[in-house]
Amino acid sequence: MRKYIDSFRYALEGIVHGMKTEKHLRFHLFSAIIVIGLSMWTGLSQTEWFIVLLLIGGMFAFELMNAAVERVVDLVTTDYALLAKQAKDLAAGAVLVYAFVSACIGLIIFIPKWWR
Ligand SMILES: Nc1ncnc2c1ncn2[C@@H]1O[C@H](COP(=O)(O)OP(=O)(O)OP(=O)(O)O)[C@@H](O)[C@H]1O
Numbered sequence: 001m002r003k004y005i006d007s008f009r010y011a012l013e014g015i016v017h018g019m020k021t022e023k024h025l026r027f028h029l030f031s032a033i034i035v036i037g038l039s040m041w042t043g044l045s046q047t048e049w050f051i052v053l054l055l056i057g058g059m060f061a062f063e064l065m066n067a068a069v070e071r072v073v074d075l076v077t078t079d080y081a082l083l084a085k086q087a088k089d090l091a092a093g094a095v096l097v098y099a100f101v102s103a104c105i106g107l108i109i110f111i112p113k114w115w116r
Contacts, residue, residue, distance in 0.1 A: 024066075028056075028063055038110065042114070055102040062095045062098045065094075069091035
């Protein structure tokens, strides 16, 4: 049991560290507050809430993983290396794909409600 509590504590430390050091994560926190506020104001169904919260949580998870990749790459080398560039750009690309899909789904959910 102690091992699980420690793992949970380390994960929380990771989230707190990410929030302190990653400007993109702080931007996502700000965006998440706006989106949740808009969702409450608009009035979403249970399924729509499920989708919105899944997208918000996924965005945080992707950003945290991206920050982890950046650190591992910097741990391996801070010199210019093509593989280092590719690793960071691939991780950033994954975040961008998720953000784009999230924005599209958000528009599909919200626009018909606002234009009703
Ligand atoms: N060691 C390296 N070798 C080659 N290119 C690198 C290296 N480190 C970073 N880069 C390139 O510079 C870009 C920016 O890297 P950086 O580590 O500053 O991340 P970032 O995208 O600015 O993240 P953040 O905004 O969170 O600091 C990377 O996407 C990559 O293309």
